[in-house]
Amino acid sequence: MTAIRVPLADVAVGRPMLVEAEGARVVLVRVGDRVHALGDVCAHKGGPLSEGKLSGTRLACPWHGWMYDVRTGQCMFPGRGAAVASYAARMEGDDVLVELP
Ligand code: FES
Structure with a gap:
C-alpha cells in the first residue's frame, strides 16, 4: 500500500492540488476543514x-x-x-494522509 502525506497548510481551500505517488495521480480538494482525494484522470477522455x-x-x-x-x-x-477513484483521506497531526490501495 502506498501513502501520500501532505501538510494540511499546503492544501489551499477551494483549489485542487495534484499529488503523485508511485505512478498514481491524485487530486486533493479541501472543502472547509475536510480534504477529499480523487483520481486525477477524468472518466470521459482523461482530462486533468x-x-x-x-x-x-x-x-x-x-x-x-x-x-x-x-x-x-x-x-x-x-x-x-x-x-x-475516491480515496480515504484523514488527518494525522498537521498532515493529510491518503492511503492508496
Ligand atoms: S469532461 Fe473530462 S475529458 Fe471530457
Whole structure:
C-alpha cells in the first residue's frame, strides 16, 4: 500500500492540488476543514481534474465540463454512470494522509 502525506497548510481551500505517488495521480480538494482525494484522470477522455474548477463539493473537468462529487468520485451528470477513484483521506497531526490501495 502506498501513502501520500501532505501538510494540511499546503492544501489551499477551494483549489485542487495534484499529488503523485508511485505512478498514481491524485487530486486533493479541501472543502472547509475536510480534504477529499480523487483520481486525477477524468472518466470521459482523461482530462486533468486537478486543473478543474471547484464549486462547493463539485469539481468540473477543464476539458468538457463533466462534474464530479469530490466526496464520492461519482460523475454528477444523470445517466453517465461514470466515476473516478475516491480515496480515504484523514488527518494525522498537521498532515493529510491518503492511503492508496
Ligand atoms: S475529458 Fe473530462 S469532461 Fe471530457
